[in-house]
Amino acid sequence: MQVTLCRLRTHQWCFLLFNVVLFHVLLFGADFVEEYFLRSLPRVDMKILSIKNKARKLNLEPLRHNPSKYYVLSQPEVCNGKTIFLLSLIFSSPGNATRRELIRKTWGSVTSVRGYPILTLFALGMPALVATQEELDAEAQENNDIIEGIFLDSSENQTLKIISMTQWAVAFCPNALFVLKADEDTFINLPGLVDYLLNLKGQMEGIYLGRVIHQDIPNRDPHSQEFVPLSEYPEKYYPDYCSGEAFIMSQDVARMMCVVLNEAPIMVPADVFVGICAKSLGLTPSHSSRFSGERHITYNRCCYKFIFTSSEATDAETSLAWKEMNDGKECSVFETYYGLISCKLLTYLDSFRHFHWRSSEDRAGYFGD
Numbered sequence: 001m002q003v004t005l006c007r008l009r010t011h012q013w014c015f016l017l018f019n020v021v022l023f024h025v026l027l028f029g030a031d032f033v034e035e036y037f038l039r040s041l042p043r044v045d046m047k048i049l050s051i052k053n054k055a056r057k058l059n060l061e062p063l064r065h066n067p068s069k070y071y072v073l074s075q076p077e078v079c080n081g082k083t084i085f086l087l088s089l090i091f092s093s094p095g096n097a098t099r100r101e102l103i104r105k106t107w108g109s110v111t112s113v114r115g116y117p118i119l120t121l122f123a124l125g126m127p128a129l130v131a132t133q134e135e136l137d138a139e140a141q142e143n144n145d146i147i148e149g150i151f152l153d154s155s156e157n158q159t160l161k162i163i164s165m166t167q168w169a170v171a172f173c174p175n176a177l178f179v180l181k182a183d184e185d186t187f188i189n190l191p192g193l194v195d196y197l198l199n200l201k202g203q204m205e206g207i208y209l210g211r212v213i214h215q216d217i218p219n220r221d222p223h224s225q226e227f228v229p230l231s232e233y234p235e236k237y238y239p240d241y242c243s244g245e246a247f248i249m250s251q252d253v254a255r256m257m258c259v260v261l262n263e264a265p266i267m268v269p270a271d272v273f274v275g276i277c278a279k280s281l282g283l284t285p286s287h288s289s290r291f292s293g294e295r296h297i298t299y300n301r302c303c304y305k306f307i308f309t310s311s312e313a314t315d316a317e318t319s320l321a322w323k324e325m326n327d328g329k330e331c332s333v334f335e336t337y338y339g340l341i342s343c344k345l346l347t348y349l350d351s352f353r354h355f356h357w358r359s360s361e362d363r364a365g366y367f368g369d
């Protein structure tokens with residue numbers, strides 16, 4: 001091997017080098033470009049100044065004084081007198097007690113990172129069955145970590161859920177610096193995320209961070225469940241928004257959101273709704289490719305220590321990832337590099353297979369019509 005390498009001519013070396021560079025550009029180029037060019041300067045005009053002013057004077061006393069009017073379970077005391085660095089609100093469905101238990105035992109059990117306190121709570125709507133409500137009451141009594149809004153928990157009501165939970169965070173946990181919204185099937189690397197937030201070097205305001213979706217178009221198919229009528233949202237594109245599986249807002253952003261909530265169209269997907277509110281606040285979402293968005297990242301220990309989130313994490317994978325990430329073994333630069341290459345390649349292969357499978361299904365649907 002060494003002998004053959006030594007015998008390479010300059011142009012052969014160049015070719016080798018070129019291939020190595022090309023491989024990295026193909027693999028990581030998009031992430032890099034997204035991260036550094038999707039940013040633009042925040043807008044400031046009179047309207048935004050007036051929103052800021054209203055946010056400062058926002059009165060959520062009615063919520064605090066009469067929580068039972070807005071929430072079935074409201075945990076009004078959990079944040080009292082505590083400084084919280086990151087409040088993570090996990091959007092869970094009422095019937096999924098086993099998933100909640102798994103999260104409590106795995107990544108949700110982290111209560112502080114480098115001494116910065118973290119609080120993890122579950123955000124729910126109401127179940128359709130009375131029996132499930134009784135189970136929820138017992139679960140909440142035992143764990144004190146369930147917030148339940150007064151609306152039916154359904155896929156159509158996710159925007160209501162985000163509204164209700166944002167108001168909860170501002171009313172009952174105003175001393176939490178950052179609020180994370182995450183879906184229950186997403187794996188979250190809390191230590192990685194906290195390190196990243198600490199590296200923002202004291203920038204604690206105006207943060208709306210996640211995997212940014214650029215120029216998404218509304219669903220105009222009237223037969224679809226996600227149909228958005230023109231009367232609700234007339235524009236061609238949605239504003240840039242953070243993909244809903246997991247994203248972060250700073251407390252001031254959550255507070256300003258409460259001011260503009262009533263002006264945004266409600267019949268759009270919940271994450272788009274947040275994006276529309278953010279736009280009216282003059283906020284541009286910040287992108288990090290370490291949020292996986294809707295993608296599942298194929299498990300690799302050192303890769304999972306680097307990324308922030310992975311969607312569609314199975315119970316088994318969540319347990320395995322949690323166990324291996326906490327076995328005390330660090331990842332060297334080389335291991336992280338190797339881990340990233342490996343999980344990126346495998347994820348691409350997976351999504352390719354998924355895409356292939358989906359498109360053949362689409363075709364089948366098309367011919368079946």
Ligand SMILES: *[C@@H]1O[C@H](CO)[C@@H](O)[C@H](O)[C@H]1NC(C)=O
Pocket residue numbers: 150151152153154155156157
């Ligand atoms: C959303 O929640 C409201 C309030 O509970 C309920 O009346 C409505 O049926 C729910 N919508 C759907 C589609 O589940």
Ligand SMILES: *[C@@H]1O[C@H](CO)[C@@H](O)[C@H](O)[C@H]1NC(C)=O
Pocket residue numbers: 093095096099184185186
């Ligand atoms: C519970 O969560 C898992 C993983 O997120 C999901 O696959 C499943 O459909 C959920 N079950 C219910 C009843 O919502």
